[in-house]
Amino acid sequence: MTHYEQVNVRGYDEFCRAVSERKGKDVFVYFSGDKDAEGKSWCPDCVKAEPVVRAEMAHLPEGSVFIYCQVGERAYWKNPSNDFKKNLKLSGVPTLLRYGTPQKLVEDECFKPDLVKMMFTED
Numbered sequence: 001m002t003h004y005e006q007v008n009v010r011g012y013d014e015f016c017r018a019v020s021e022r023k024g025k026d027v028f029v030y031f032s033g034d035k036d037a038e039g040k041s042w043c044p045d046c047v048k049a050e051p052v053v054r055a056e057m058a059h060l061p062e063g064s065v066f067i068y069c070q071v072g073e074r075a076y077w078k079n080p081s082n083d084f085k086k087n088l089k090l091s092g093v094p095t096l097l098r099y100g101t102p103q104k105l106v107e108d109e110c111f112k113p114d115l116v117k118m119m120f121t122e123d
Contacts, residue, residue: 004060010034010070012083018067019099026064027099028120030110031090033077034070042074049094049110056113059120067099 009018019027030053033043041047060066071077071084071093084090097104098119109115 003062004057004064004066007065007067008070009067011072012087015067015069022065026061027067028060028064029067029069029095029097029099031069031071031084031093031095031097033093034073041070043077043093045092045107045110046094049096049107052111052113053094053096053116056116056120059117061120 007018009015032046033041035041076082092107094110095106096110103119105115105119
């Protein structure tokens with residue numbers, strides 16, 4: 001049994017619901033471009049970062065929540081007024097963040113296991 005909860009969501013509304021259902025918990029979110037039927041994202045950096053992030057998930061704090069959020073199709077993501085960019089101030093995918101804190105890794109920072117591990121282990 002893992003010591004954290006993993007949630008998969010797609011789109012902004014599902015993301016908001018997942019977060020609000022887990023108020024008071026330590027929530028980490030990994031934002032990725034949508035995946036196709038073969039499970040491959042349109043975002044090459046997301047494809048590269050995902051195994052790095054997943055490998056460090058063993059370091060997630062006890063009782064925390066890891067939300068894997070697909071942000072949508074490329075065209076939606078490219079729209080500067082989409083909900084993720086507007087409301088969460090995301091600038092790129094992949095982004096890994098600790099919800100409710102300024103801690104955030106963006107794009108190629110997510111390729112670095114030591115940075116990912118630091119985010120999962122720092123208070």
